[in-house]
Every structure is written in C-alpha cells, then in structure tokens.
Amino acid sequence: MDVLPNFSVTHAASIDDIVRARAAAPDSRLIAGGTDLMVNIRRGIVAPSVLIDVSQVAELRTIRADADAIELGAAVTLAEVAAHPGVQQHFASVAEAAGSIAGPTHRNMGTVGGNLCLDTRCIFYNQSEWWRGAINHCLKTTGAICHVAPKSRGVCFATFSGDLAPALLVHGAEVEVGGPAGRRIFPLERLYIGHARQDRPFSETLGDGKSYLGLRPREFVIAVRAGRTPGLISGYDKIRIRRSIEYPVAGVAVALRRDGPAFADLRIAFTGTNPRPVLLAGTETLRGRSFDEESRDRLEALVRDQVMSMKTTFTPGHYRRRVASVLARRSVARLFERGESD
Amino acid sequence: MTRVLEIELNGERRADPIEDNLLLLDYLRETVGLTGTKTGCDGGECGACTVLVDGVPRLSCLTLACSLVHRRVETVEGAGADGMLSAVQRGFHEKLGAQCGYCTPGFVVAATALLRWNADPTDDEIRAALGSNICRCTGYVKIIEAVRHAAALQSKGVRARVARPGSC
Ligand SMILES: Cc1cc2nc3c(=O)[nH]c(=O)nc-3n(C[C@H](O)[C@H](O)[C@H](O)COP(=O)(O)OP(=O)(O)OC[C@H]3O[C@@H](n4cnc5c(N)ncnc54)[C@H](O)[C@@H]3O)c2cc1C
Ligand code: SF4
Ligand code: FES
Ligand code: FES
Numbered sequence: 001m002d003v004l005p006n007f008s009v010t011h012a013a014s015i016d017d018i019v020r021a022r023a024a025a026p027d028s029r030l031i032a033g034g035t036d037l038m039v040n041i042r043r044g045i046v047a048p049s050v051l052i053d054v055s056q057v058a059e060l061r062t063i064r065a066d067a068d069a070i071e072l073g074a075a076v077t078l079a080e081v082a083a084h085p086g087v088q089q090h091f092a093s094v095a096e097a098a099g100s101i102a103g104p105t106h107r108n109m110g111t112v113g114g115n116l117c118l119d120t121r122c123i124f125y126n127q128s129e130w131w132r133g134a135i136n137h138c139l140k141t142t143g144a145i146c147h148v149a150p151k152s153r154g155v156c157f158a159t160f161s162g163d164l165a166p167a168l169l170v171h172g173a174e175v176e177v178g179g180p181a182g183r184r185i186f187p188l189e190r191l192y193i194g195h196a197r198q199d200r201p202f203s204e205t206l207g208d209g210k211s212y213l214g215l216r217p218r219e220f221v222i223a224v225r226a227g228r229t230p231g232l233i234s235g236y237d238k239i240r241i242r243r244s245i246e247y248p249v250a251g252v253a254v255a256l257r258r259d260g261p262a263f264a265d266l267r268i269a270f271t272g273t274n275p276r277p278v279l280l281a282g283t284e285t286l287r288g289r290s291f292d293e294e295s296r297d298r299l300e301a302l303v304r305d306q307v308m309s310m311k312t313t314f315t316p317g318h319y320r321r322r323v324a325s326v327l328a329r330r331s332v333a334r335l336f337e338r339g340e341s342d
Numbered sequence: 343m344t345r346v347l348e349i350e351l352n353g354e355r356r357a358d359p360i361e362d363n364l365l366l367l368d369y370l371r372e373t374v375g376l377t378g379t380k381t382g383c384d385g386g387e388c389g390a391c392t393v394l395v396d397g398v399p400r401l402s403c404l405t406l407a408c409s410l411v412h413r414r415v416e417t418v419e420g421a422g423a424d425g426m427l428s429a430v431q432r433g434f435h436e437k438l439g440a441q442c443g444y445c446t447p448g449f450v451v452a453a454t455a456l457l458r459w460n461a462d463p464t465d466d467e468i469r470a471a472l473g474s475n476i477c478r479c480t481g482y483v484k485i486i487e488a489v490r491h492a493a494a495l496q497s498k499g500v501r502a503r504v505a506r507p508g509s510c
C-alpha cells in the first residue's frame with residue numbers, strides 16, 4: 001500500500017461551506033463516499049491538499065420520488081436510492097442501476113454525486129504508481145501519449161463507467177450544480193463532455209476521457225432531478241466480469257412507452273463504453289414501429305455508430321460493443337413485452 | 343492537520359489524537375492495536391477491512407478516521423462477548439467457513455450486520471449481503487453454510503465459549 005499523501009479534511013455542513021472551502025483551496029477535491037477518490041489517492045493518481053467531506057451536508061441528503069418526479073441529492077447513498085420504494089416503482093432504471101453498483105458495502109458508502117462525477121477508467125490508468133511509472137504514465141496523468149491509441153493526438157479515451165447516469169438520462173434528468181458564481185441547472189447530458197473528438201479543439205462542451213465533466217472551475221453537483229413521463233417504463237441491465245463487485249463491461253438503460261403494437265417513445269443510454277454516458281441519438285426513428293427485425297437492425301446500426309470500441313478494459317473493444325448491442329436489444333424486448341400488459 | 347478523534351469503538355469511548363490523512367483501517371490496526379481488521383488489497387476490492395459504522399458495513403480502507411467523530415464503530419473484536427463466540431463466529435467455526443482465515447473478519451462483520459436486519463435470510467440474500475467480500479480459499483459454499491447455521495444458532499439464542507487452541 002502507498003502511504004497516503006498529506007492532506008487536511010474540511011467537514012462541510014452546508015452548500016456555502018463547500019463554496020468557501022473550494023475558494024480557499026483551488027486544488028481541493030470533494031469527497032463523499034470516497035470509494036472512487038480514496039482509491040485514486042492511494043494509487044498516487046491525485047494528491048489534493050484539501051478534501052472537502054460533503055457526506056453530511058443536509059441539503060445534499062434529499063431523496064424524493066413519486067409518480068410525478070424524482071430528486072436525488074448528491075450525498076444520498078446508492079443503498080438509499082436502490083431501496084427507495086418511490087424510485088423502485090416510478091424510476092425503475094434508477095433503482096436497478098443503483099442496486100447494481102459495486103457490492104453492498106460499497107453502496108452503503110458510494111453516493112449519487114460521486115457516481116455522477118466518477119472518474120473515467122482505463123487499464124493503463126487504474127494501476128499503482130509504480131505500474132504506471134514503468135510505462136512512463138499516459139496522457140490522463142503526466143505522460144506524453146495514450147497507450148490505448150498511441151496516435152490519438154492528445155485525446156484520452158478512458159471510459160466513463162458510472163451506472164446512474166444512463167439510468168437518469170433516459171428519464172430526461174437535469175442536474176443542479178453550485179459554485180463561486182451561484183447555482184445553475186442544465187440537462188444532465190451536458191454534464192458529460194467526453195466526446196473524444198480528434199478533429200475539433202477542446203472546449204467547455206467538448207472534452208475527452210481526461211476532461212470529461214462539463215463543470216466550471218470549483219463547481220460541484222448539488223442534485224439531480226427528473227419529471228416522470230406518464231406511461232414510460234424503464235429498466236437497467238449491465239454485463240460485468242463478476243456479478244458481485246465489478247464495473248460494467250457495458251451497461252444499458254432503456255425507457256419506453258408503447259402505443260398498441262408500436263413504440264410511442266424509446267430512449268436508450270449506455271455506460272462503460274465511451275468517455276461519457278451515451279444517450280443514443282436516432283431512437284425516435286423507431287416510433288410507430290413494432291420491435292420487429294427491421295427495428296432490431298436499425299437499433300444495432302445506431303449502436304455501431306455511437307458506441308466506441310476502444311480497448312480500455314480487459315475485454316477486446318469489439319466485444320464490448322457487441323455486448324452493448326445485445327444488452328440493448330434484450331432490455332428493449334423485455335420492456336416492450338411488459339409495456340403491452342401495463 | 344492533527345485533531346482529537348472521539349469515537350465509540352466496540353462499545354467503549356475513546357479519544358485519540360490523529361492526522362487527517364489517517365485511514366480508519368490504519369487507525370484501528372496501528373493506533374488502537376486491533377489487528378483483527380485486515381488489509382487485503384490496494385483499496386476497495388476485497389472486503390477484508392469491513393467494519394460497522396453506526397451498524398452499517400463500510401470499507402475501513404477507504405474511510406477517513408477523522409470523518410467519524412462521535413460515530414459508533416464495531417470491528418470483529420467486538421463480535422463476541424465475555425469470552426463467548428457470537429453466533430456468527432460460531433457458525434464459521436463449526437461449518438468450516440474459514441480456511442486461511444484472512445477474509446474471515448470481513449465476512450463475520452458483514453454477516454453480523456445481515457443477521458441483525460434479517461434474522462432468517464435466504465441463500466440468495468446471504469450471497470447478496472456478502473457481495474463486497476472476496477474469499478480465495480473456501481469457494482464460498484462453506485461460508486454460506488456458516489451464515490445459515492449462524493442464523494439458526496442466533497434464533498435459538500446460543501452462544502459458545504471460545505474454544506482453547508488445540509481443543510477441538
Ligand atoms: C471494487 C469497486 C467496484 C466498483 N464498481 C462500480 C460499478 O459497478 N459501477 C459504478 O458506477 N461505480 C463503481 N465503483 C465506483 C464507486 O463505488 C461508485 O461510483 C460510487 O458511487 C462513487 O461515489 P462516492 O461517493 O464513493 O465517490 P467519491 O469517491 O467520494 O467521489 C468520486 C469523484 O466525484 C467527485 N465528487 C463527489 N461528490 C461530488 C459532488 N457532489 N460534486 C462534484 N464532484 C463530486 C470526487 O471529487 C471524486 O472525484 C466501484 C468501486 C470499487 C472500489
Ligand atoms: S485512454 Fe486515457 S487513461 Fe487510457 S492510456 Fe489513453 S490517455 Fe491513458
Ligand atoms: S482492504 Fe480490500 S477492500 Fe479494504
Ligand atoms: S479463508 Fe482464505 S481467503 Fe477466505
């Protein structure tokens with residue numbers, strides 16, 4: 001084990017405390033459950049001088065879900081989300097995703113905010129200091145190249161693997177963030193900027209596996225909210241190497257509404273594949289169709305176009321994309337059938 | 343930064359000066375000297391370090407001690423009482439739920455929490471509750487049996503005197 005670097009801890013009691021502590025120490029980091037950040041600190045990936053513990057901030061502990069809407073504060077734990085009857089009943093994808101993250105002990109610690117801001121992952125990055133040092137590090141830390149794509153021209157493809165984001169994206173969620181300039185609310189999709197485009201310069205809305213969050217300096221997540229679309233049913237499924245404790249090889253959230261034999265609405269989002277969770281574009285072309293051969297082919301084509309196949313994990317990249325496609329088809333089929341009886 | 347950690351550990355109040363960057367795991371093992379809680383991995387992957395904080399399982403290798411002021415922590419050392427094994431410990435002992443024993447404290451702690459919430463868990467519930475713990479020896483079959491046995495013992499209110507080494 002690496003000895004922990006020196007840091008001090010500020011225990012925030014309010015949103016204002018967080019803003020102030022962030023201003024006082026620009027290289028500070030928020031810590032909630034610590035199940036992601038502490039691992040990275042132990043591995044020498046990051047070494048902030050100040051940790052701001054937000055786990056006890058009352059305003060961040062709000063959890064509400066009913067037939068109309070859902071609201072999850074950043075410091076609500078994954079175990080709380082998974083066990084909440086309103087989330088289970090009306091936002092099934094969110095409860096199922098929360099209940100599938102890591103293992104039960106991790107879920108007692110891990111939070112909504114930590115999961116939404118989860119660091120991106122890669123086999124060349126989630127390693128000890130000496131392991132990374134032996135290959136001269138990589139772009140995401142202090143190195144010069146990307147080992148996954150050596151000709152990436154400065155772009156990192158590390159994968160976003162948080163399970164909650166896709167489950168919330170299919171419900172059209174919005175995120176509220178706070179920072180030095182006050183609060184703002186925007187679509188959750190815009191929190192994720194890891195498009196990893198090699199043909200365009202990075203900006204506030206265009207990043208990669210290294211610059212993956214659309215947060216301005218010193219901003220942080222306060223809560224995530226979504227309204228409920230009447231008739232919409234949703235679910236979450238993921239493939240992982242071990243079923244008990246493991247990040248997804250691919251995760252998929254589906255929400256749909258049926259009108260007789262056809263889709264009235266279909267939304268699909270992936271995690272574990274790209275440097276951002278991907279809300280699949282183009283699913284509206286399936287509206288008015290049933291889930292027949294042609295629909296399945298169209299769905300597969302959309303996945304092929306938008307889901308990446310970079311080898312950032314132990315499985316081959318193309319396997320990941322295949323798995324994503326199969327999972328999506330299965331989940332859509334399952335919900336489509338259920339939609340009929342609802 | 344140094345501060346005084348006031349904490350309830352296995353039913354006893356303590357106050358120890360600690361640094362902010364001290365992990366709960368190192369506080370227990372190095373500062374207090376309770377070495378039952380094990381360090382098994384690089385951080386977060388094995389569950390050998392599991393302890394209860396306010397009755398809920400947590401990984402002590404990813405928890406900062408300074409964030410637990412006035413909280414209630416239970417380790418494997420707190421499982422038995424008055425020289426008697428707890429039902430869970432006895433379950434692991436009698437059903438051979440431990441081989442090398444390295445993972446056992448973590449499993450005992452996680453299983454203790456489970457049986458407080460759910461006195462008669464199904465095998466699936468046992469598996470789910472122990473999902474954050476890894477064992478490289480037993481193949482888990484004996485561990486599931488141990489917890490099932492512990493549930494039966496607990497329902498009968500049975501405790502056992504700690505067996506002296508060598509006396510089977
Ligand atoms: C063995 C293992 C398996 C895992 N498996 C999975 C898995 O299957 N799926 C999955 O999604 N995750 C998995 N995780 C990761 C992690 O447990 C969860 O994602 C958890 O939700 C992270 O939340 P946290 O509160 O512990 O985050 P922390 O570690 O506290 O924080 C994570 C990051 O978010 C930042 N942050 C925290 N709160 C905020 C906020 N309010 N605003 C802005 N930034 C913030 C932190 O600064 C840090 O960079 C796994 C972890 C381990 C150790
Ligand atoms: S994808 Fe990112 S983290 Fe992985 S090797 Fe390339 S630069 Fe490093
Ligand atoms: S030591 Fe392995 S999970 Fe804590
Ligand atoms: S008994 Fe050896 S690791 Fe579990």
